[in-house]
Structures are given as structure tokens and as C-alpha cells.
Amino acid sequence: DGGITQSPKYLFRKEGQNVTLSCEQNLNHDAMYWYRQDPGQGLRLIYYSQIVNDFQKGDIAEGYSVSREKKESFPLTVTSAQKNPTAFYLCASSAGQFKAFFGQGTRLTVV
Amino acid sequence: AQTVTQSQPEMSVQEAETVTLSCTYDTSESDYYLFWYKQPPSRQMILVIRQEAYKQQNATENRFSVNFQKAAKSFSLKISDSQLGDAAMYFCAYRSANYGGSQGNLIFGKGTKLSVKP
Numbered sequence: 736d737g738g739i740t741q742s743p744k745y746l747f748r749k750e751g752q753n754v755t756l757s758c759e760q761n762l763n764h765d766a767m768y769w770y771r772q773d774p775g776q777g778l779r780l781i782y783y784s785q786i787v788n789d790f791q792k793g794d795i796a797e798g799y800s801v802s803r804e805k806k807e808s809f810p811l812t813v814t815s816a817q818k819n820p821t822a823f824y825l826c827a828s829s830a831g832q833f834k835a836f837f838g839q840g841t842r843l844t845v846v
Numbered sequence: 847a848q849t850v851t852q853s854q855p856e857m858s859v860q861e862a863e864t865v866t867l868s869c870t871y872d873t874s875e876s877d878y879y880l881f882w883y884k885q886p887p888s889r890q891m892i893l894v895i896r897q898e899a900y901k902q903q904n905a906t907e908n909r910f911s912v913n914f915q916k917a918a919k920s921f922s923l924k925i926s927d928s929q930l931g932d933a934a935m936y937f938c939a940y941r942s943a944n945y946g947g948s949q950g951n952l953i954f955g956k957g958t959k960l961s962v963k964p
Binding site for chain 1: 954
């Protein structure tokens with residue numbers, strides 16, 4: 736079945752540590768997105784990519800980095816520069832103007 | 847920049863009754879898409895319904911329908927015959943029809959938590 740797979744489901748990060756969240760899609764979608772969800776805040780855009788080897792900052796990109804080396808993959812790295820990384824992270828993909836498909840999310844907690 | 851506002855942080859409805867969730871948005875564009883997404887406790891985002899701004903007819907999907915008022919920039923979701931499985935967070939979202947650059951992104955409201963009482 737086609738879809739988006741995020742891993743891991745739960746992730747724990749120590750202070751000062753970088754961690755990478757995986758997002759893979761087999762929908763052949765060009766565009767991929769990373770959103771952060773905090774209680775009462777809705778979803779906020781971190782980074783997006785509309786084509787391989789190209790990506791753009793969203794509204795809250797500070798402390799995050801991404802890569803898009805393959806069409807299917809759009810990993811997100813939460814760096815030590817992100818001072819408040821505890822949140823729920825959602826990856827999405829879309830084809831043109833059609834609906835976005837979402838992964839099941841990764842819950843990141845700082846310990 | 848476009849914004850989406852959901853003014854009801856929480857709503858409650860009795861099973862089998864009807865409930866309406868509100869959403870307003872701000873944009874200077876004339877062509878865009880509006881969506882309602884449902885996020886149950888599993889946190890999987892599920893598309894409920896979609897509306898193209900150029901269509902005057904309100905979208906309907908089974909028990910879900912919208913009241914799209916373009917001039918008022920309002921996009922409410924009506925859930926009829928509410929079921930226990932409808933309990934979830936509901937997010938209203940906007941996407942520009944000018945796909946390219948940042949305008950292909952979904953802009954979300956802060957959500958409305960819907961509870962369904964048996």
C-alpha cells in the first residue's frame with residue numbers, strides 16, 4: 736500500500752544531542768513537508784521541499800535541518816540549537832494541489 | 847500572509863446530534879483550497895473534506911458538510927448524526943492554488959477539540 740512512513744514513533748534526546756527523524760513515502764509525490772505540533776498551537780511548518788535536492792525554510796526552521804537526496808525521503812534533523820524540541824512531528828507529502836498525506840508522526844522528548 | 851482562525855478550542859455534542867465547527871481565514875488571493883482535517887487520539891491526520899474556492903457549491907462527504915462563505919472568508923464544518931468515533935481534534939487548513947514556492951503549503955488553524963457524549 737502507498738503511504739508515508741515516519742520512524743521512530745517515539746524518540747528521546749539528551750541535552751546537546753542531534754537526532755534525526757525519518758520520513759519515507761512511496762506515493763511518487765514531489766512535495767514533502769515537516770510540521771511541528773505543540774498543544775494549542777496547531778501545526779507549524781518547519782521545512783518543505785518541492786523537488787529533489789531543493790528545500791526551503793518554513794515558519795520555524797531555526798534549530799532544524801533537512802536533506803532531500805531522494806524523492807522518497809525527507810529526513811529532519813533536530814540539532815542542539817533547537818532549545819525546545821519536545822513536540823510531535825508530522826511529515827506530509829503532496830502531488831501538486833491535491834490533498835496532503837500525513838505520516839503517523841514522531842513524538843520527540845528531551846530527557 | 848494567510849492566516850486561519852478557529853475560535854472554538856473545544857466543542858461538545860450529544861451522540862446523533864449535529865454540531866458545527868467554525869473557521870475563518872484571511873487571504874488576498876482569489877483562488878485557493880480549504881480543508882478540514884481530523885486528528886483522533888492516534889494522532890493520524892485524516893482528511894475530512896475539501897473545498898475549492900472557485901466552486902460555489904458547498905462540499906459534502908457523507909455526514910460531513912461545509913458552509914463556505916467566500917465573501918465572509920468563513921468555512922464551517924457541520925457534522926450530522928454525530929458518532930462516538932467523531933471525537934477528535936479538527937483542524938481547518940488553507941492552501942493557495944498558486945502552487946510554487948511557499949504557496950503550496952498548508953496553513954493550519956489551532957484546532958477544535960470535539961467531544962461526543964453517549
